Amino acid sequence: MQKSLSLLMVAALTLSACNSWSDSRANPSNWFGSSTSTPPPAEAAYDPDVLVPPEREGSGLFSRPDPVDNSVPIAKVDELRINPTPSGAIIYVRGTAARQGAYGAQLVRVENAENQKNGVLEFTFRVSYPSYATNQGTERSRAVSDAVNVSLDDLNNTRLVRVVGQQNALESRRR
Template identity: 75%
Template sequence: MQKTLSVLLVATLTLSACSGWRESRVNPTNWFGSSTPAPAPTQTLANDPNALVPKQREGAGLFSRPDPVDNSVAIARVDELRIDPTPGGAIILVTGVAARQGAYDARLVRVESEENQKNGVLEYTFRVSYPATATNQGTERSRQVLDAINVSQDDLQGIRLVRVVGQENALESRRR
């Protein structure tokens, strides 16, 4: 009984000493100010597809973080390119060999260029990330990396060639 009473007394005194909590930025009720009138928008947003998407502000917000840095590089060699048709488009499956073991975060990054659009080429770069510490080279089988991407029927309109690029080579597949 005496321990409970003393803990309750200490908690009460500690809580009463926190009178600055009301004005603190940590207090969730202080995160937003009171509402103020704003002028009505002059242009109509009826045809804007992103009308409800807020505009991004850099460095604003309580929990904002800087944009992540991309440390990925092109894979050493692309071994296989397979395109499997699906009812909604196609799946592009790519297998490659990394320069050393430990490659992670494999992804196909689309290369956008005016020349590719004009020629009907869908080009991807096969990129991977490596650990910061040195790793063994190992066998070719232990360095094998696989990634796939789903491409919609709309993205395939007018495409005659699919190309995947690595550091040493590139593989292409033409439409029949």
């Protein structure tokens, strides 16, 4: 044990006396140089999906093309009601379609700078029709309705609510 301890002491003293170790490539503290100041890099756009490949149409086994919007404005808007709720209002609209079979009724919000400046909340009442011919039928059989919920934030800046169809438009002003 005496020999191994003395041999270990001699090896440690010999290595510590070596000055070339501090400049050696084998020394991990020399792998990187000291830090220097540089100007910041140019602003890079943050893209959280940088590793997600872009979607291509028809790229998957079960992929479908995007649906085509075939809706048109309803022929005539008959009724516009605005019912207040605790969280805003419900805008209810009833209209008459040009022919029977109208489906997919929806109030599509029209957003432009002029409406925002004037405090106008404008919707287009749109419906879809079947691809095959249908009867015109009675006015009652062509009646279509839809409603949309509007928040208090949207109503705070609104002075006029307008719903547009093909033949007419109905408006309701704030009192």
